Amino acid sequence: MDMKADRKLSLKDRYRHLTRGLGWETSYQKMDDVFPYDKYEGIKIHDWDKWEDPFRLTMDAYWKYQAEKERKLYAVLDAFVQSNGHLNVTDARYINAIKLFFCAFPPLEYMAHRGFSMAGRQFRGVGTRVACQMQSIDEIRHMQTQMHTASNYNRYYNGIHAMIHQLPRIWYMSVPKSFFDDAITAGPFEWMVAIGFSFEYVLTNLVFVPFMSGAAFNGDLGTMTFGFSAQSDEARHMTLGLECIKFMLEQDPANVPIVQRWIDKWTWRGVRVLALVGMMMDYMLPKRIMSWQEAWEIYFEQNGGALFKDLARYGIKIPDCVEQATLEKEHISHQLWAGIYQWNFGTALHAWIPGDDELDWLSAKYPNSFDKYYRPRLEAWREMAKDGKRFMNTGLAMNCQVCQYPTIFTEPGDPSTLCHRELDYKGEKYHFCSDHCKTIFEHEPEKYVQSWLPMPQLYQGTCGGGGVQEWMDWVHLVPGQDNMDFEGSQDQRNFALWKGLASSNK
């Protein structure tokens, strides 16, 4: 009889009992003391019960489902290690793409984990907390499966061995690091817009997916496997990000302008991080998936456009920065690769001038920009290298106070002029790469005056001392081995040697 009563429960009601039914209104301690952080950002929530659970997964099912995925994943990873799977990649240059991935992603997935633990404790809505907690342990998973995959590559190739040291220390890692530091130091609602919505929902097809597709296109079974295994986790994270935005917007009209400002901010911050991905897609994958411009058009202009149409009914408009990002789609990957090439002595990556067939590919993919602005420069650098005068820039560029890139990007609509903005705040001058980074600063100057900028710090001698060699030691870079030209590198030699051992009887 009673069992029948139970069985009559809908899935939704059952899940409600098994999650939000667990919470209660505290009376020995004030709710505002138990949840001290979910009001100061100004987001008004009148009824947490209106939260729609984005997925209904109880722990018993979660453990079994995830354990099954882990079993399969580690079986593949073990086989990959045992069979020297790294020798099956298209070309050893490819390994530089995943160096970029492995140096940034595991420690940043970890930041996502910590941020979701915070959100999973701080929201007073129980359903919201449970969803955040599940994402929190998923992010542990992603960090750990990535570390386990990276480990095998690190044993055979240079450039990943110091990933933990380099995340806070090396200049281009400051870009994604500052993104996560910014998000985690915000309140729980902004965190959800930054990571849950902008990063996991709007931009995920432009951040995580290109690396995994790149792995699949380039014979990297290890990376591909953890990527594909994370897919169903990512689908959950996307629905959580979207639900959270809708919930905030539906709860109170006063939330709309706050959420809009966060969407504007985090879309631009995300777009800046994406330059690293664009560069990877256009220059570092021997077998390319599509151009950065094509990816931007499909995943942002089309898919993102549809999303913002959907959000228009709440009064949310497409962020202003999209206009500039769209102008930049033909340029940023080329400008950033030029940066990596000329400051290659300070990277944990090898660089190279693309081969003729690759230059032709870029010319075809970027008919408006590549031949006019970028191909001649690359060809000139190639000539210089042939003459033994490999181009290097030993001067250091200024960092943008917000996104932390050196100011290497050009004026919107004028690819021959570097873009630079500045502003005075409390007697100090601050520099920016763009109007949008400057606007972000203007909204929260007290936050961004704190930025730890790699170039000024180097000049101040806080990075191991004053000189370049001291800086190298401090970031654990082995000159010429972890960086500089791929041509003639230890990675290149070893790959050829091992590949030979594995495919001939010499």
Added chain:
Amino acid sequence: MQIDLQTINIKPLRQNFDHLTARFGDKPASRYQEATYDIQQTYLYHYKPTWEPELEIFDERRTAIRMKDWYDFKDPRQFYYGTYTLARSRMQDAADAAFEFALDSGMPETLPDAARRLIVEVLVPMRHYEWGANMNNTFISAYGYGTAIEAACMFAAMDRLGIAQQLSRVGLAVDGEAALDDAKARWMDAAEFQPLRRLVEDTFVAKDWFELFVAQNLAMDGWLHPFLYTHVEQLSLKESGAFFGLSSKFQKDWSAETVRWVDAMVKAAIGDSDANRNLVAGWVVHYTARTREAVEALATAVFGDEAASVVSVIDEAFAARLTKIGL
């Protein structure tokens, strides 16, 4: 007998990452080590938290204890996500088998009244206690220091959600939604639950994460789980209620495993310095007294005249456990 399958052997450049080599030397690291050590950043944060501007994003000062190495909080179970989910999935399979056997045998429908009351009035309301434990372990994961202890606490937080969900399923099986409503009402208002609820709510405002670890995972669980899954379960058995035990297999298996981890964490903290030992000892005294009071109220309601002897058995066992930890 062994057969000798050959693979192509190439000599690696190095065995591991610089941060692991610095700790363990240049030799292959375990998957636990790769997944855990030094992953949390410790310096060069870009901004102060808007929610706690006087401290850094991760800050040792969020607890009063100090550690020479925060990775001394090594998990004796060596859990990383893969081993953790595999262990829990096996545990859940075993628990499901027991629970389904009980359901298929029609136990919930034929429960003797006294046994039914123990389930509805004592066991099921504890789902809220478990949810409190979820919140506290999530807090430690959020604000604790070092990946080793905080990640394990996030696993523990999800364990407690799982247990709270199992207790809810037991309620649904015995008395449908009404059981859950009654359980909530008892948690909120029944006199015997109030010292416990007050204690749980007080831990929600504790700010020191290691204090919270000691309060929740050592003192409170150290009393309440034996109370429920040893003493109340035995009483239920006497009332011919095997259902209680069959429906809480997960908690018993889980408890046996988790106690080892909890004790190892406390041991690591007190082993680091006398200052830590004094702090932990103080927290143990405080939270043991509070928990004892909460368990006494529940024991009196359940065991009547026998309450004092039940409490003293738990007390003795807990004291022996503390001695073993070195407190």
